[in-house]
Amino acid sequence: MPELPEVETVRRTLNELVLDKQIDHVTVNLRRIIQLPEEPDEFCLLLAGQTIHSVERRGKFLRFVLDDYTLVSHLRMEGRYGLYDRNDPLEPHTHVVFHFTDGSELRYKDVRQFGTMHLFPKGRELEEKPLNKLGLEPLEDTFTLDAFKGRLAGRSTKIKPLLLNQEYIVGIGNIYVDESLYMAGIHPEREADSLSRRELAALYEAIVRTLKEAVAAGGSSIKSYVNGQGEIGLFQHQFKVYGRQGEPCQTCARPIVKSVVAGRGTHFCPKCQPLKQKRVKKAAVR
Numbered sequence: 001m002p003e004l005p006e007v008e009t010v011r012r013t014l015n016e017l018v019l020d021k022q023i024d025h026v027t028v029n030l031r032r033i034i035q036l037p038e039e040p041d042e043f044c045l046l047l048a049g050q051t052i053h054s055v056e057r058r059g060k061f062l063r064f065v066l067d068d069y070t071l072v073s074h075l076r077m078e079g080r081y082g083l084y085d086r087n088d089p090l091e092p093h094t095h096v097v098f099h100f101t102d103g104s105e106l107r108y109k110d111v112r113q114f115g116t117m118h119l120f121p122k123g124r125e126l127e128e129k130p131l132n133k134l135g136l137e138p139l140e141d142t143f144t145l146d147a148f149k150g151r152l153a154g155r156s157t158k159i160k161p162l163l164l165n166q167e168y169i170v171g172i173g174n175i176y177v178d179e180s181l182y183m184a185g186i187h188p189e190r191e192a193d194s195l196s197r198r199e200l201a202a203l204y205e206a207i208v209r210t211l212k213e214a215v216a217a218g219g220s221s222i223k224s225y226v227n228g229q230g231e232i233g234l235f236q237h238q239f240k241v242y243g244r245q246g247e248p249c250q251t252c253a254r255p256i257v258k259s260v261v262a263g264r265g266t267h268f269c270p271k272c273q274p275l276k277q278k279r280v281k282k283a284a285v286r
């Protein structure tokens with residue numbers, strides 16, 4: 001599934017490709033992609049004549065800001081956008097086509113068919129599902145060390161599932177959680193409230209650095225991720241632990257281990273990321 005760096009790369013590419021284009025009409029070939037409004041016909045009707053003013057991102061969601069509406073799009077497993085000429089042959093699994101007045105077309109392809117689109121009156125999208133419960137944006141100025149600590153405070157949950165939960169922090173999925181925890185030297189099964197102030201600061205720095213480096217590399221290409229122009233990201237070559245089980249740790253040379261934490265394949269170095277026990281205050285005994 002694309003995570004923040006991949007969606008951000010798609011967003012930047014789309015901003016170059018479709019800015020100021022006016023939608024003439026829309027074709028929906030697979031109803032289930034359109035979640036709101038319920039009727040795809042209404043979706044098409046509302047979009048006709050609208051111009052795309054910007055493409056923004058909230059967590060792993062793309063937001064197409066139009067004249068009167070905002071289109072919220074989630075790529076889920078394998079959704080992808082591409083800009084085509086109207087005469088280009090339609091590729092299989094093309095489920096939604098935005099036909100522009102200049103003869104070009106933005107096509108949404110999705111082999112797995114898990115992607116979603118919601119259309120809201122402009123501004124309303126932040127107050128309703130699926131965007132209304134999303135947590136902190138890790139690459140915005142609002143993501144400070146204090147805000148990060150605040151989200152984790154008093155949570156005895158294991159740190160990995162907590163970081164994956166989009167209601168706390170958005171955009172980090174399995175890859176970037178594993179990479180951030182490795183960089184910070186924290187075992188994925190540590191309880192969140194057992195982390196010291198130093199560890200919290202290290203983890204905060206690691207999340208920001210990992211995401212920034214991944215965005216700079218155009219995201220990671222695993223499975224079928226490509227950006228809006230069919231280009232692949234390169235951050236997978238910088239993975240330190242993800243997908244590297246059995247390979248030597250770059251710090252201590254012991255083999256990277258893969259296990260399952262909270263139902264997700266999890267990669268870490270048992271030496272550099274020790275599973276320390278929660279410190280229990282001993283009662284004074286005299």
Ligand SMILES: [Zn+2]
Pocket residue numbers: 249250251252253254269270271272273
């Ligand atoms: Zn190590």
